[in-house]
Amino acid sequence: MPELNRLQRGGELQVLAVNSGDLETARQWTTEVQACFPVLLQEKLSLSKRYEVFATPFAFLIDEAGVIQSKGIINTARHIGFVLSAAVDGTKNGHAEEEAVGAGASQA
Numbered sequence: 001m002p003e004l005n006r007l008q009r010g011g012e013l014q015v016l017a018v019n020s021g022d023l024e025t026a027r028q029w030t031t032e033v034q035a036c037f038p039v040l041l042q043e044k045l046s047l048s049k050r051y052e053v054f055a056t057p058f059a060f061l062i063d064e065a066g067v068i069q070s071k072g073i074i075n076t077a078r079h080i081g082f083v084l085s086a087a088v089d090g091t092k093n094g095h096a097e098e099e100a101v102g103a104g105a106s107q108a
Contacts, residue, residue, distance in 0.1 A: 001033040008037040
């Protein structure tokens with residue numbers, strides 16, 4: 001969490017977290033980790049199912065056009081660096097996917 005807070009505070013990226021717990025558990029977690037970024041709730045694993053991601057913590061690097069540039073599990077700062085490498089060196093890490101912004105997205 002400290003690395004995600006640092007990225008958010010740096011201002012170059014917008015960090016968002018998606019929690020699959022109930023509202024009170026998510027609020028408690030947000031307070032415990034001192035998240036300085038938005039934490040959203042998903043209903044009935046709707047986003048996990050849509051993106052076929054059930055391992056946590058998992059990250060997507062999405063560009064301004066809504067294209068997934070990179071993705072992966074982010075258990076360490078090194079893992080976060082790998083996911084972010086697509087923004088730094090322009091590589092797609094073999095995972096570029098286009099997702100129409102708002103297409104069938106549910107509000108959490």
